[in-house]
Amino acid sequence: MSVALFNALLELGDDHLILGHRVSEWCGHAPLLEEDLAMPNMALDNIGASRNIYTYAGEVEGKGRDEDQLAYLRLDREYKNCLLVERPNEDFAHTMLKQLYFSAFMEPYWQAALSSSDETIRGIAGKAVKEMAYHIRHAGEWVIRLGDGTEESAKRMKEAVEELTPYVEELFVMSADAQECADDGILPDREALRAQWNQTVANIFDQALLELPEVKYPQLGGRTGHHGEEMGFLLAELQYVQRAYPGMSW
Amino acid sequence: MYSQGLIGADGTTEETEEFLAAFQARIDREEKIEPNDPMPEGYRKTLIRQIGQHAHSEIVGMLPEGNWITRAPSLRRKAALLAKVQDEGGHGLYLYSAAETLGVSREQMTEELLSGKAKYSSIFNYPTPTWADMGTIGWLVDGAAIMNQIPLCRCSYGPYARAMIRVCKEESFHQRQGYELLISLCNGTKEQKDMAQDSINRWWWPSLMMFGPHDADSSHSEQSMKWKIKRFSNDELRQKFIDATVPQAEYLGLTVPDPDLKWNPEKNNGKGGYDHGEINWVEFWQVVKGHGQMNRDRIKARKKAWNDGEWVRDAALAHAEKRAARQTAQAAE
Ligand SMILES: [Fe+2]
Ligand SMILES: [Fe+2]
Numbered sequence: 001m002s003v004a005l006f007n008a009l010l011e012l013g014d015d016h017l018i019l020g021h022r023v024s025e026w027c028g029h030a031p032l033l034e035e036d037l038a039m040p041n042m043a044l045d046n047i048g049a050s051r052n053i054y055t056y057a058g059e060v061e062g063k064g065r066d067e068d069q070l071a072y073l074r075l076d077r078e079y080k081n082c083l084l085v086e087r088p089n090e091d092f093a094h095t096m097l098k099q100l101y102f103s104a105f106m107e108p109y110w111q112a113a114l115s116s117s118d119e120t121i122r123g124i125a126g127k128a129v130k131e132m133a134y135h136i137r138h139a140g141e142w143v144i145r146l147g148d149g150t151e152e153s154a155k156r157m158k159e160a161v162e163e164l165t166p167y168v169e170e171l172f173v174m175s176a177d178a179q180e181c182a183d184d185g186i187l188p189d190r191e192a193l194r195a196q197w198n199q200t201v202a203n204i205f206d207q208a209l210l211e212l213p214e215v216k217y218p219q220l221g222g223r224t225g226h227h228g229e230e231m232g233f234l235l236a237e238l239q240y241v242q243r244a245y246p247g248m249s250w
Numbered sequence: 251m252y253s254q255g256l257i258g259a260d261g262t263t264e265e266t267e268e269f270l271a272a273f274q275a276r277i278d279r280e281e282k283i284e285p286n287d288p289m290p291e292g293y294r295k296t297l298i299r300q301i302g303q304h305a306h307s308e309i310v311g312m313l314p315e316g317n318w319i320t321r322a323p324s325l326r327r328k329a330a331l332l333a334k335v336q337d338e339g340g341h342g343l344y345l346y347s348a349a350e351t352l353g354v355s356r357e358q359m360t361e362e363l364l365s366g367k368a369k370y371s372s373i374f375n376y377p378t379p380t381w382a383d384m385g386t387i388g389w390l391v392d393g394a395a396i397m398n399q400i401p402l403c404r405c406s407y408g409p410y411a412r413a414m415i416r417v418c419k420e421e422s423f424h425q426r427q428g429y430e431l432l433i434s435l436c437n438g439t440k441e442q443k444d445m446a447q448d449s450i451n452r453w454w455w456p457s458l459m460m461f462g463p464h465d466a467d468s469s470h471s472e473q474s475m476k477w478k479i480k481r482f483s484n485d486e487l488r489q490k491f492i493d494a495t496v497p498q499a500e501y502l503g504l505t506v507p508d509p510d511l512k513w514n515p516e517k518n519n520g521k522g523g524y525d526h527g528e529i530n531w532v533e534f535w536q537v538v539k540g541h542g543q544m545n546r547d548r549i550k551a552r553k554k555a556w557n558d559g560e561w562v563r564d565a566a567l568a569h570a571e572k573r574a575a576r577q578t579a580q581a582a583e
């Protein structure tokens with residue numbers, strides 16, 4: 001098996017699962033009914049992508065682990081998601097900005113993955129690229145509305161930008177495993193997507209009357225399993241049934 | 251019946267015997283009543299109340315199941331649950347739109363829900379402490395909803411009937427999905443099967459209460475039947491539900507918590523049906539009047555979502571106004 005591909009797939013799968021988990025926390029509690037429908041859509045897309053990615057990771061590993069064993073039965077240090085996606089929801093401004101930052105990265109990522117040398121990756125990318133384009137649109141429209149809405153919404157939007165932007169850098173970081181897969185033409189080079197991310201976000205921020213701050217001290221650590229304090233609570237919820245009733249099928 | 255009322259937005263009209271008879275004749279010919287058609291004020295009010303309650307039930311109903319989304323034990327189940335809860339929100343949306351055709355706004359209805367003036371189904375005031383509840387709710391609660399709603403697909407009010415056709419398709423999917431979840435538990439370990447049995451023990455009676463009071467104690471039934479808003483009485487629907495559901499419980503290898511349940515071959519004109527024990531109406535009225543275990547929590551959660559979301563809704567409105575103003579300014583240049 002390819003250890004590098006397995007690990008790089010976990011980075012991707014964990015990003016999607018954990019972000020999907022976060023946005024799913026809103027279901028039934030959204031600021032308006034239309035968002036009670038839209039946010040579960042985004043959660044379904046993210047979780048759906050994670051399932052495809054984990055299933056493939058399990059195949060690549062070749063030890064018979066399925067999507068659920070990978071999603072549910074690892075220890076916190078073994079999750080490789082970036083810190084951005086595990087950040088708590090805080091408010092609707094933070095949530096939409098997090099979705100925008102992530103999808104503005106993943107859309108060009110999957111676009112590039114369409115020409116992967118690996119057929120399964122191309123298949124996953126084909127579905128995900130359309131979903132991410134929709135997330136950019138949906139979250140981007142909200143960032144614009146909130147940024148150029150009321151005084152309060154603009155203030156909240158600025159706070160979200162202050163708080164979340166330091167976590168963006170980790171999206172571009174190439175782990176040794178990701179680098180190996182990029183060298184083999186299996187997965188895209190993350191570093192190469194910076195310009196596209198900047199352009200997408202700049203275009204939206206321009207309409208939202210927001211400025212992208214310069215980040216002197218990027219927050220990194222998720223890819224090496226160094227998560228924040230909230231991650232343990234997220235995993236406690238995610239894993240609860242599997243841990244309390246081990247070895248059963250549901 | 252002779253009464254005064256408003257017809258449409260045009261002004262006051264007298265609801266003469268003639269008018270009511272003509273309306274009844276349309277109903278009897280199975281014509282659909284559409285939003286701009288003349289209708290008795292009582293008909294309009296009854297529908298607003300019923301569709302509003304129905305919409306609120308869908309919305310409040312997102313909470314007990316939403317409670318398990320982040321803890322669902324497999325990714326397949328998590329996705330299915332998310333999609334289900336999302337469907338319920340969608341049902342709320344169509345139903346609010348159907349009610350809006352009768353001249354009431356979604357905001358107004360929401361405020362009535364939050365103030366406690368408008369009701370929603372009593373079933374959602376019970377807690378969901380275990381994962382098995384996700385199966386039981388799909389099977390019993392969506393199952394009972396289908397029994398109630400299938401006849402509503404033929405409701406005399408067009409927009410409601412059409413909304414119900416779409417909703418019923420999704421509800422039957424939810425019901426099968428819930429039942430399939432319970433099959434997995436019942437094919438699993440003893441702990442899983444016990445979890446399923448415990449869940450049915452808690453949800454059986456509240457599900458029977460979803461059909462409402464006995465016919466003799468149901469205040470609005472008769473007129474609603476005449477206007478073909480309702481097609482079957484509460485007790486008839488409850489009986490159909492029991493007869494359909496008991497064999498499904500048996501197939502699961504589970505029991506329903508009613509020691510008086512007995513097959514009666516004479517019932518349903520000799521086709522047979524189940525006799526059942528008496529429902530605890532004290533509990534029913536307690537929950538309906540707002541004193542169930544979860545009533546306060548449900549309303550509190552809805553209020554919190556609504557109040558916390560106010561700045562978002564305000565911003566969306568302010569942005570739309572700014573944008574419109576900019577477009578007008580541009581056009582003027
Ligand atoms: Fe529903
Ligand atoms: Fe349903």
